[in-house]
Amino acid sequence: MxxxxxxxxxxxxxxxxxxTSGNVVYQNLNPSKYKGYRVHILKxxxxxxxxxxxxxxxxKSDFSVTVKGSKVIFDVxxxxxxxxxxxxxLLQAYxxxxxxxxxxxxxxxxxxxxxxxxxxxxxxxYGIKTATSHYLNLGDDIxxxxxxxxxxxxxxxxPNKSGSSFGITKVHAKTDFLPAIETAFKxxxxxxxESFLDGIEVSVGVISYKGETxxxxxxxxxxxxxxxxxxxxxxxKSQEITPARLSKEVQEKVEAVAKKAYEVLKMKGFSRSxxxxxxxxxxxxEMNTVPGLTNESILPQQAREAGISLAELFENAIEExxx
Numbered sequence: 001m002x003x004x005x006x007x008x009x010x011x012x013x014x015x016x017x018x019x020t021s022g023n024v025v026y027q028n029l030n031p032s033k034y035k036g037y038r039v040h041i042l043k044x045x046x047x048x049x050x051x052x053x054x055x056x057x058x059x060k061s062d063f064s065v066t067v068k069g070s071k072v073i074f075d076v077x078x079x080x081x082x083x084x085x086x087x088x089x090l091l092q093a094y095x096x097x098x099x100x101x102x103x104x105x106x107x108x109x110x111x112x113x114x115x116x117x118x119x120x121x122x123x124x125x126y127g128i129k130t131a132t133s134h135y136l137n138l139g140d141d142i143x144x145x146x147x148x149x150x151x152x153x154x155x156x157x158x159p160n161k162s163g164s165s166f167g168i169t170k171v172h173a174k175t176d177f178l179p180a181i182e183t184a185f186k187x188x189x190x191x192x193x194e195s196f197l198d199g200i201e202v203s204v205g206v207i208s209y210k211g212e213t214x215x216x217x218x219x220x221x222x223x224x225x226x227x228x229x230x231x232x233x234x235x236x237k238s239q240e241i242t243p244a245r246l247s248k249e250v251q252e253k254v255e256a257v258a259k260k261a262y263e264v265l266k267m268k269g270f271s272r273s274x275x276x277x278x279x280x281x282x283x284x285x286e287m288n289t290v291p292g293l294t295n296e297s298i299l300p301q302q303a304r305e306a307g308i309s310l311a312e313l314f315e316n317a318i319e320e321x322x323x
Contacts, residue, residue, distance in 0.1 A: 004078050005077045041085070074100065084114075133151065136191040160188050200246075201221040203218070206258050206261075206267070207269065216302035217306055
């Protein structure tokens, strides 16, 4: 029986979604193989939360917990934290120092992929297409006309490092451009401005499965809103069609690009990459390394379509990293 710390919460706007993901992992772990512990990692406390809601503080020196006088040592950490510090490399580095296996990618890959513009810059030389973009840091001059001449309208203004579409605006008119930048800077001190890609949006899960890189069935995103924003993602304002309605040729092209990105970046564990298909050509937007794991989330939908249950998906993630 392995002791599994399921870490959830985090320090970002995504903490509520992460708590839901973490609870789904907890509910779906095979009880004959694993003893799951829900560990809330929040700005003001790191605690193990028992089934009766009582809390026990985590000892950060070795990531253990003492419950009713008995010290619990974890065999593995299941990472369900979206955003910082679980998706940006901070906890990955901490667990590596403690030599404690964890289910997501290594710290460098996490830090890199959490930074949208750096990820795309690294992948570009490998022939992976992206939108035309312009980068801003807090305090930079903002030459509005020059930027809009480069990216065109409509365009997207995004925080460089945030998830769940927090802080993203689709800008249709020049007058809305500076307010959109202000909104993005509320989430991060770096902003990425991207040209609007007119095409089909798809989401592609790529995971390590039984020692191999596995591309899961592709999901097509049809948003009722102007783009795949928070409402569309979590409040039912979108259709997520798995498998996507693509020709075999386009499907194979998307799968090849998604797999290439995963392998070029030396990824491990779960990943979910977003693409826009423009005339059948995949243009990459970003890669998430701790994607949503709720029953409604895209990656679990894709796993189900591939014949992999949640219990199998989570067990595989653990077995991939525990020797």
